[in-house]
Amino acid sequence: MESDNLYTSCTQCPRNCKVDRTQTTGFCTQNEKLRAAVACLHFGEEPLVTVFGGSGTIFLTGCNLRCAFCQNYQISQQNMGRDLSKEEFAEICLRLQDAGAENINLVTPSHHIPLLAEFLTEARKRGLTLPICWNSSGYDSPHMLELLDGLVTIWLPDFKTLNSPLSESLFGAKNYPEASKKALTWMIEHNPLNIVQVEKDGVKKDKILQGVIIRHLFLPGRFMETADILDWLKQNADGKAIISLMSQYTPVPFKGTEAELERRRKALSVIENRLVNTTEDADLRDLIEAYDFEYLFYQDLSTDTDWLPDFNRPQPFSNALAKVIWHWNENFTTKL
Numbered sequence: 001m002e003s004d005n006l007y008t009s010c011t012q013c014p015r016n017c018k019v020d021r022t023q024t025t026g027f028c029t030q031n032e033k034l035r036a037a038v039a040c041l042h043f044g045e046e047p048l049v050t051v052f053g054g055s056g057t058i059f060l061t062g063c064n065l066r067c068a069f070c071q072n073y074q075i076s077q078q079n080m081g082r083d084l085s086k087e088e089f090a091e092i093c094l095r096l097q098d099a100g101a102e103n104i105n106l107v108t109p110s111h112h113i114p115l116l117a118e119f120l121t122e123a124r125k126r127g128l129t130l131p132i133c134w135n136s137s138g139y140d141s142p143h144m145l146e147l148l149d150g151l152v153t154i155w156l157p158d159f160k161t162l163n164s165p166l167s168e169s170l171f172g173a174k175n176y177p178e179a180s181k182k183a184l185t186w187m188i189e190h191n192p193l194n195i196v197q198v199e200k201d202g203v204k205k206d207k208i209l210q211g212v213i214i215r216h217l218f219l220p221g222r223f224m225e226t227a228d229i230l231d232w233l234k235q236n237a238d239g240k241a242i243i244s245l246m247s248q249y250t251p252v253p254f255k256g257t258e259a260e261l262e263r264r265r266k267a268l269s270v271i272e273n274r275l276v277n278t279t280e281d282a283d284l285r286d287l288i289e290a291y292d293f294e295y296l297f298y299q300d301l302s303t304d305t306d307w308l309p310d311f312n313r314p315q316p317f318s319n320a321l322a323k324v325i326w327h328w329n330e331n332f333t334t335k336l
Contacts, residue, residue: 006114007032012144013064013110014179027172028111029079030062034119037061037074037081037311039092039326041101044307044317046244046297048208049103049133049156052200054323056101056130058092059311063108065137066172067160068267071252074311076108078256082328090123095325097130102207103154105133113144120151131209138214139171139179142186153194153210155187160217162228169270181232187212188240212241220249221272223283234291243296245288247276250305275303 006012007021019026041054049055059072061081074080084092093104104123109116120132131153138157159180161167167176193211197204214237218226226245233243251273254264281301288296309316315324 006144012113012141014139014141014175015064015173026064026111027066028062028064029077030111032115033083034089034112034115035061035079035081035083036089036092037328038316038324039096040317040322040324041096041099042105042317042322044321045105045156046213046242048195048206048213048242049105049154051102051198051205051207052203053100053102055103055105055133056093056096056099056325057105057107057135057322058096059107060109060112062111063137064111064173065139065176067137068170068264069249069252069271069273071250071308072108072311073252073254073256080311080328084119086119086122089119090126090128092326093120093123093128093130094126097128099323099325101130103131103133104128105135105156107135108137109134110136110140113147117147117151137171137180138183139173139176140183141179142182145183145186145190149190153191154208155191155212156215157184157187157212158215158217159184159229159233161219161225162232163225166222166225166270169267181236184212184214184241185236188237193240193242208242212237213244214241215244215246217246217249218276218280218284219271220274220276220280223280226284227287230287230291234293238291239294243293245284245296245298247281247284247299247301249276250308251275252308275305276301 009018010021010026015027017026021032025031038059040057042057043050043054045055059075061075063076070076133154133156134152135156138159162177164174164177168174191211194209195206198207216229314327
């Protein structure tokens with residue numbers, strides 16, 4: 001499978017745009033260049049991923065979905081970031097490794113699989129030894145994931161909904177449910193769980209070296225959507241993957257053109273755009289107790305919205321949540 005062909009007639013994700021990304025941009029808003037916004041040690045991921053040193057997270061620009069509630073919309077939908085060469089990408093990975101990262105965590109990577117396979121291979125040649133984590137929306141194509149088999153060992157996909165009309169309204173992808181089920185099945189079959197215990201200063205923690213952690217974000221007012229997702233996961237993933245149920249849905253103070261804001265308002269009208277309430281939290285806890293998953297994380301309910309990122313800032317997150325190693329604006333570049 002030639003890398004050039006995958007950009008001149010792009011079928012890298014289930015959208016199958018067949019756009020020539022060497023001449024224009026696809027639905028993902030990206031051409032054939034790899035673009036990124038921020039690299040940091042991130043401490044807000046699941047404990048198995050952050051462990052002691054934090055996850056070496058690289059936020060890539062663009063996305064093959066258009067989630068109306070995306071907290072990273074500045075980079076996923078508004079093209080914020082800077083193009084990276086293979087050498088620069090490898091250098092960022094090595095900076096993260098030197099800073100103590102537990103893994104290299106690629107956020108929204110699904111629209112650049114050929115380049116990432118090439119760039120990660122280069123980073124390996126230059127001394128990168130950390131596990132690679134694929135942090136995606138779940139809107140991936142198994143035939144493309146084959147290019148990453150053995151290179152990526154930790155998979156952190158979303159599993160957003162099994163409701164096609166809802167996915168069309170919120171994400172711009174009517175085929176999301178079927179596509180994501182196929183992708184998750186491939187990830188689980190190719191990556192059996194490998195969790196080890198590590199120790200630092202007398203404290204022991206679990207660390208994932210290989211396997212799948214499936215995330216699902218509960219949408220306020222959409223309890224049955226989550227019940228359907230958990231039912232599928234119980235039948236197809238329990239004991240073979242880790243489940244991470246998130247209750248952090250937060251209304252985002254979007255900035256953009258009036259056309260962008262109107263599109264978001266229309267899309268968000270199909271859900272209740274608000275924080276999760278205590279009644280929903282209690283119902284979710286009852287639901288996961290009834291399913292009794294072998295390995296499941298669930299977030300404590302919080303009304304804090306200070307964690308919402310702003311990628312214009314040299315520190316997009318709170319200092320407690322992340323340590324920035326590299327920023328797309330060269331004036332903010334951090335030297336180790």
